Amino acid sequence: MTITGKGIIHNINQDIVGKIILLDNCDDTYLLKCNNSTNLEILVSSNIDANSKFTEYKNVLILSSNEFANLNNKDILRISANGKYEVLYSSSSNDNSLFITERCNSKCVFCPQPPVNNSDFKYFFSINNSIIDNLDETTEHIGITGGEPLLAKEYLFKILDKINNNLPNTEVQLLTNGKLLGNRTYFSEIENYITNNYLFCIPLYSDFENDHDDIVGCKGAFISTIKGLYNLASINARVEIRIVLNNISLSRLRQMVEFIFKNLPFVEHVAFMGLEVIGLANKNLNKIWDVENNYQSILKESVLYLSNWGVNCSIYNIPLCCLPDELREFSVKSISDWKQSYSDECMFCSVKEDCGGVFSTSKKSIYSLKSIIY
Numbered sequence: 001m002t003i004t005g006k007g008i009i010h011n012i013n014q015d016i017v018g019k020i021i022l023l024d025n026c027d028d029t030y031l032l033k034c035n036n037s038t039n040l041e042i043l044v045s046s047n048i049d050a051n052s053k054f055t056e057y058k059n060v061l062i063l064s065s066n067e068f069a070n071l072n073n074k075d076i077l078r079i080s081a082n083g084k085y086e087v088l089y090s091s092s093s094n095d096n097s098l099f100i101t102e103r104c105n106s107k108c109v110f111c112p113q114p115p116v117n118n119s120d121f122k123y124f125f126s127i128n129n130s131i132i133d134n135l136d137e138t139t140e141h142i143g144i145t146g147g148e149p150l151l152a153k154e155y156l157f158k159i160l161d162k163i164n165n166n167l168p169n170t171e172v173q174l175l176t177n178g179k180l181l182g183n184r185t186y187f188s189e190i191e192n193y194i195t196n197n198y199l200f201c202i203p204l205y206s207d208f209e210n211d212h213d214d215i216v217g218c219k220g221a222f223i224s225t226i227k228g229l230y231n232l233a234s235i236n237a238r239v240e241i242r243i244v245l246n247n248i249s250l251s252r253l254r255q256m257v258e259f260i261f262k263n264l265p266f267v268e269h270v271a272f273m274g275l276e277v278i279g280l281a282n283k284n285l286n287k288i289w290d291v292e293n294n295y296q297s298i299l300k301e302s303v304l305y306l307s308n309w310g311v312n313c314s315i316y317n318i319p320l321c322c323l324p325d326e327l328r329e330f331s332v333k334s335i336s337d338w339k340q341s342y343s344d345e346c347m348f349c350s351v352k353e354d355c356g357g358v359f360s361t362s363k364k365s366i367y368s369l370k371s372i373i374y
Contacts, residue, residue: 003087003338005067010060012042013081017088017130020044022073029054032061032077035133042079044071061085076134078127088131095336097143098128100156104148106177107217108203110246110281110288112361115147125155132162141171150180150190160193171197173240178202179221181228194237201271202229203242205249207259215248233266240269246288250295257302261309270306272299273334274317277362289366300324319346320355335359 020030029045042059046068061079076089089096104115149156180186206212209222232239275281306313316334333356341360346352
């Protein structure tokens with residue numbers, strides 16, 4: 001989700017993407033600078049007299065004070081000719097990503113954002129290209145996500161090439177189901193763009209191929225993903241395995257972590273992830289989650305198994321109160337800031353600042369206070 005809104009425009013007749021910089025000695029006016037061939041500069045202000053106050057600038061977007069307050073210095077904005085705007089990159093966010101496509105070659109039973117069969121590669125490429133143009137070399141990290149980003153192929157390769165040239169020190173988390181990486185021809189092309197800055201975040205839901213294939217809704221997915229993981233290992237690429245906790249993955253979680261330790265020793269990180277109950281996860285909730293599921297014990301055993309063998313582990317998307325004491329050190333505040341939420345009971349919690357809370361987007365919470373372990 002991006003921050004969007006609409007303001008009053010003056011002399012803007014095309015879509016513009018640029019970075020906003022707070023003007024000196026001003027707390028109500030940004031200057032949006034377009035880092036491209038147009039070199040346009042646009043005032044973005046909550047001051048209705050901005051266009052007369054700053055007479056040297058002819059292009060102006062006037063926002064309400066509430067909308068202006070949602071912006072931050074060095075945000076990247078897209079402004080349309082009708083006065084609408086959206087924040088494409090938030091300088092204060094922990095979750096900035098380049099969204100490559102809504103298309104996907106899987107249909108996971110708990111997918112929070114069901115795939116759409118659109119021809120959208122060129123559309124998102126244009127947006128992502130503009131975002132990279134306006135990012136500083138000091139950008140620490142950025143994500144690449146979808147859908148399934150690898151489906152965009154040539155458009156994705158152009159983005160990777162531009163990142164490598166413009167942002168040589170930026171860490172990139174590339175979220176992919178890994179299936180196309182198992183295709184040797186495809187891999188021989190993408191490996192030319194892979195540097196040590198890339199971390200491939202790949203889901204694996206079971207050591208038993210039928211279970212994994214059932215979850216992702218695609219026969220042969222497990223074998224393709226495993227081949228992809230080994231292809232990455234062959235060039236010493238960095239890999240993170242992501243395990244979304246659900247009835248099927250929990251049923252063999254202990255065997256699964258042994259499989260990872262014994263067969264995927266090159267993996268640098270394993271993330272155990274709570275469900276976001278929206279989209280297909282909400283539709284299939286009765287199939288993927290038992291409200292009486294005592295997940296804590298098997299999760300504890302599995303995390304500690306890997307940790308004791310020196311494998312770096314984290315737990316995402318589960319509040320601290322729903323984890324046993326021994327696992328709280330593995331918890332990460334992973335929920336994107338715009339959809340992070342806390343219940344009323346959290347108001348006076350002594351560890352709230354260290355807790356990632358729950359998804360505000362979830363229509364139902366699979367975690368409740370009865371899950372708390374003291």
